[in-house]
Amino acid sequence: MELVYLWVEEYKNVKKQGFNFSPRFECEFKDEYDDKGKIKDNCELIIKEKKDYVSIFPDNINVTAIVGKNGSGKSSIGEVLRDIFINSKLNNRKNHILLYRKNNGDNFCDSSIHIKNNNLNCIYKKINKDLRLYLSQDSYSKDMMIDRHKVFSVSSSEKSTINSLLNNKIINTSDSFEITSFMYIPKKIKIELKDIEVMMNESILKEIGGWRYLSDNSFLEAVKKTIVDAFSNKYYQYLAYTYITYAYEEKDEDFTYNIQDQKILVEILKEKKLFLEEKSFDKISNGIDTDLSQLDEDTKNIIQNGNCLECLDIDFTDEEDRNYNNLSSGEKQIFGQLLNIYFYSHEHTNNQLYFLDEPDNMLHPNWQKSYVKELYTLLKKLKINFHFILATHSPFLLSDLPKENVIFLEKEEKTGNCINASDKVDLNPFGANIHTLLSHGFFMKDGLMGEFAKEKINTAIKYLNQTKLSEKELEYCENIISIIGEPIIKRQLQKMLDSKRLKKVDKIDDIEKQILKLSQELKSLKND
Numbered sequence: 001m002e003l004v005y006l007w008v009e010e011y012k013n014v015k016k017q018g019f020n021f022s023p024r025f026e027c028e029f030k031d032e033y034d035d036k037g038k039i040k041d042n043c044e045l046i047i048k049e050k051k052d053y054v055s056i057f058p059d060n061i062n063v064t065a066i067v068g069k070n071g072s073g074k075s076s077i078g079e080v081l082r083d084i085f086i087n088s089k090l091n092n093r094k095n096h097i098l099l100y101r102k103n104n105g106d107n108f109c110d111s112s113i114h115i116k117n118n119n120l121n122c123i124y125k126k127i128n129k130d131l132r133l134y135l136s137q138d139s140y141s142k143d144m145m146i147d148r149h150k151v152f153s154v155s156s157s158e159k160s161t162i163n164s165l166l167n168n169k170i171i172n173t174s175d176s177f178e179i180t181s182f183m184y185i186p187k188k189i190k191i192e193l194k195d196i197e198v199m200m201n202e203s204i205l206k207e208i209g210g211w212r213y214l215s216d217n218s219f220l221e222a223v224k225k226t227i228v229d230a231f232s233n234k235y236y237q238y239l240a241y242t243y244i245t246y247a248y249e250e251k252d253e254d255f256t257y258n259i260q261d262q263k264i265l266v267e268i269l270k271e272k273k274l275f276l277e278e279k280s281f282d283k284i285s286n287g288i289d290t291d292l293s294q295l296d297e298d299t300k301n302i303i304q305n306g307n308c309l310e311c312l313d314i315d316f317t318d319e320e321d322r323n324y325n326n327l328s329s330g331e332k333q334i335f336g337q338l339l340n341i342y343f344y345s346h347e348h349t350n351n352q353l354y355f356l357d358e359p360d361n362m363l364h365p366n367w368q369k370s371y372v373k374e375l376y377t378l379l380k381k382l383k384i385n386f387h388f389i390l391a392t393h394s395p396f397l398l399s400d401l402p403k404e405n406v407i408f409l410e411k412e413e414k415t416g417n418c419i420n421a422s423d424k425v426d427l428n429p430f431g432a433n434i435h436t437l438l439s440h441g442f443f444m445k446d447g448l449m450g451e452f453a454k455e456k457i458n459t460a461i462k463y464l465n466q467t468k469l470s471e472k473e474l475e476y477c478e479n480i481i482s483i484i485g486e487p488i489i490k491r492q493l494q495k496m497l498d499s500k501r502l503k504k505v506d507k508i509d510d511i512e513k514q515i516l517k518l519s520q521e522l523k524s525l526k527n528d
Contacts, residue, residue, distance in 0.1 A: 001100050001101065001102055001103070001131055001351035001352070001353055001385060001387060002021075002022055002062050002100065002101045002385070002387045003021040003022070003064075003098070003099075003100050003353055003387055003389070004020075004021060004022045004024075004025050004027065004099040004100055004101055004107070005018065005019065005020055005021065005022070005025070005027035005029075005045075005047075005097065005098075005099040006018065006019045006021065006077070006080070006081075006096070006097065006098055006099070007019075007029045007031075007096065007097040008080055008090070008094070008096055009031075009039065009090075009094040009095040009096065010090075010092065010094040011076060011079070011080050011083075011090055011092065011094060012073070012076045012079070013071070013073055013076060013411075013415075013416055013417050013418050014073050014076050014077065014080065014417075014418045015417050015418070016031060017073075017418055017419070017420050018097075018420065019066075019077065019407050019420055020407070020422070021062075021064045021387070021389065021407070022062065022064075022101075023050065023053050023055065023062075023402065023404035023405055024049065024050055024053060024055075025047055025048065025049055025050060026047075026048045026050060027045060027046065027047050027048075027099065028045075028046045029043065029044075029045050029046075029097060029115070030043055030044045030045075030046065031043050039095055039113055041113065041114040041115075042114060042115065042116050043113065043115055043116070044115070044116045045097065045099075045115045045116065047099075050404075053404060054402070056401075056402065056430070057376070058380065060103070060383070060384065060385045060386065061376070061379050061380070061385075061386050061387075061388075062386070062387045062388070062405075063372065063375070063376075063387075063388045063390065063401060063405060064387070064388070064389045064390070064401075064405050064406070064407065065389075065390045065391075065392055065397060065398055065401050065405060065406045065407070066389060066390070066391045066392070066406075066407045066409060067391075067392055067393065067398060067406060067407070067408055067409065068408065068409030068410060068411070068418075069393075069410075069411060070393075071411050071416065072409040072410060072411040072418055072419075073409050073411070073417075073418025074357070074391035074392075074409060075357055075391060076418065077355075077389075077391070078135060078355040078357055078389075078391065080096070081133055081353070081355055082133065082135060082151060084096060084098055084110065084127060085127050085131070085133040085150045085151050086150060086151055088110065088126045088127055089112060090112075095111075095112045095113050096110075096111065096112055097109065097110075097111045097112075097113060097115065098110040098111065098127070099122065100131075100353075102351055102385075103350055103351060103385040106123065107121065107122045107123065108122060108123050108124075108125045109122040109123070109124055109125070110124075110125065110126050110127050111124065127150065131150070131351050131353070132150065132151075132152060132344075132351065132352050132353065133150060133151045133152070133353050133354075133355065134151075134152050134153070134154045134341075134344060134352065134353070134354045134355070135151065135152070135153055135154070135155075135354075135355050135357070136153075136154055136155055136156070136337065136354075136355070136356040136357055136359060152344060154337060154340035154341055154344065154354065154356075155336075155340075156332065156333045156334075156335075156336030156337045156340070157336070158332075159309055160336060160340055161324075161332070161335070161336040161339060161340070162303075162309070162314055163304055164336075164339050164340050164342075164343040165186060165189075165292070165316060165339070166295070166300045166303060166304060167300075167343060177338075177339070177342050177378070178377060178378065178381075179334065179335065179338060179374060179378075180370070180373070180374060180377060184318055184322065184324070184327065184331070184335055185318055185319070186292055186316030186317060186318050186324060187291060187292055187293075187316075187317065187318055187319055188289070188290065188291055188292060188316065188317040189288065189289075189290060189291075189292045189295055189314065189315075189316055189317075190288065190289045190313075190314070190315045190316075190317070191284060191287060191288040191289075191303075191312055191313070191314050192287050192312065192313045193234075193284070193285045193287065193311060193312060193313075194311050194312065194313055196234055196237045196238050196241060196311060197237055199241055199310075199311065200237055200240055200241045200244065203241055203244045203245060234281075234285065235278050235281050235282070235285075236262055236265075238276070238281060238308070238311060239262075239265050239266065239269060239275075239276075240259060240265065241311065242269060242274050242276075243258070243259060243265055243268060243269060243274075244259070245310075246268075246269075246272060246274060247259070276302070276308055280302045281308070283298075283299060283302065284299065284302055284303065284308065284312065292316065329362050330362050330363045330364055330367060333361070333362050333363060334363060334367060334371075334374065337356070337359060338374065338375070338378055341354070341375075341378065341379075342378060342382070345382045345384060345386075350384045350385055351385055352384065352385065352386050352387070353387050353389070354386065354387070354388045354389065355389045355391070356388065356389070356390050356391070357391045358391060358392055358393070359371065359390055359392070360392055360394045360396070360397055365396060368394050368396035368397060369396040369399075369434075371394075371396070371397055371400075372397060372400035372401070373400070375388065395429070395434050395437035395438055396434060398429040398432075398437060399429050399430065399431065399432050399433075399434060399437060400430070401429060401430060402428065402429075402430040403422075403425075403427065403428045403429065403430070406422070406429060407420065407422050408420070408421045408422045408424075408425045408427075409421065427440050435448075449486075456480055457480060457484065457489065457493075459476070459480075460476065460477045460480040460481065460493060461493065461496075463476065463477050464477055464493065464496040464497060464500060465496075469500060474497075474500070477493070477497055478497065480493075481493045481494055481497060
């Protein structure tokens with residue numbers, strides 16, 4: 001699918017704002033309100049088709065960037081989309097308009113307002129099971145279990161990456177999964193059980209120790225001893241660990257009683273669907289070291305469906321004997337994101353909308369510069385319909401997109417509200433130099449220099465503009481100028497410093513000349 005337009009009456013700091021996501025159309029909603037402040041029906045949605053727009057992507061791919069400072073509303077837009085996809089409405093019951101196109105060219109409108117639209121001939125239809133929303137941040141996915149067939153997480157977290165690798169789509173599909181920045185295709189998997197007693201003790205201190213009424217150290221030590229004595233079997237230690245995590249999240253007031261009774265423990269975990277059979281636990285606790293393609297489905301299901309992932313050390317090895325756990329955080333980030341996109345593209349519908357919040361986070365600038373290319377390299381092989389929305393601060397990502405594919409957000413100083421400033425920004429980022437983008441007022445109004453360095457240099461300028469400098473001030477200026485990396489600033493300040501020195505030398509010469517003249521006069525007078 002392609003998201004065309006979104007209008008939001010109110011959600012957090014997003015109030016009465018519309019956003020154009022498709023370079024093919026320009027939309028504007030003319031909202032009107034009655035005397036009671038309620039929005040009127042039949043307000044007009046103006047839709048203009050841009051027949052002369054230039055697309056850099058094929059018809060089945062659209063990439064939109066949302067750019068703005070922290071607090072400008074980028075993440076809020078992702079949350080709005082989540083609420084609409086899950087509930088077909090905003091949680092605060094405010095109005096919204098969501099205009100989207102499916103791959104067959106049909107146009108649909110999911111709206112809580114009856115609106116007038118013109119030449120697009122939109123069909124009123126709620127977001128349905130054929131449409132998928134994928135979010136990159138775990139914070140968006142807390143209530144995804146409400147409707148798992150609509151909203152999915154493509155977080156690059158370790159758990160998400162492991163789940164995708166266990167599904168083995170890289171090996172089992174004929175399509176090639178490729179990352180040009182670096183290549184890592186795991187072939188083997190190694191699974192070991194962590195020291196559950198150590199994990200359990202840490203969990204007691206971390207989770208239960210955070211409870212005020214259970215924070216007494218002597219009590220915690222007693223709990224640890226009770227559990228270790230009662231559960232000498234590793235399997236029951238695992239169940240105790242699982243219960244401790246659950247009890248902390250649910251603030252179970254019967255914790256001290258339940259944790260000491262194996263039967264009650266089993267009943268609670270079964271009721272909460274956190275229970276793992278002992279035979280399943282034994283299967284993975286003995287350790288596994290095999291080719292990824294040889295891992296049986298039963299073991300995969302135990303790892304993915306149980307609550308045991310946190311109790312396992314899982315690592316993958318490629319043909320060059322490189323371990324997944326040894327990859328850098330940036331490598332894991334881009335690998336995990338693209339892997340999950342690749343996995344979901346095979347699993348689900350042809351109409352996929354992705355909202356990636358700061359996907360460039362933790363990436364080296366070279367990889368930020370390559371991110372859109374990496375994404376496109378993967379997508380063009382998959383041959384289904386994608387719309388990617390990238391919420392970012394990075395000018396590196398922006399330089400790969402035309403202005404029509406960018407939404408510029410500003411934060412209103414007085415109210416903190418989100419403002420769509422796209423029409424006011426005189427910046428076309430496509431192919432622009434990174435320095436040019438950064439120096440634009442939208443990104444860096446106060447220049448590109450670090451504030452600490454700027455303060456030190458400004459102090460030196462202040463001293464050099466004085467009529468007289470003390471020896472200490474002169475030494476400060478000499479030291480600062482000697483370490484400045486910007487050649488133009490360095491040369492200019494050096495000239496100012498040299499000028500001060502010349503004036504000092506000239507003054508010394510003048511004094512010495514006066515001394516010589518007075519000395520000669522004194523000698524003449526004595527001779528007379």
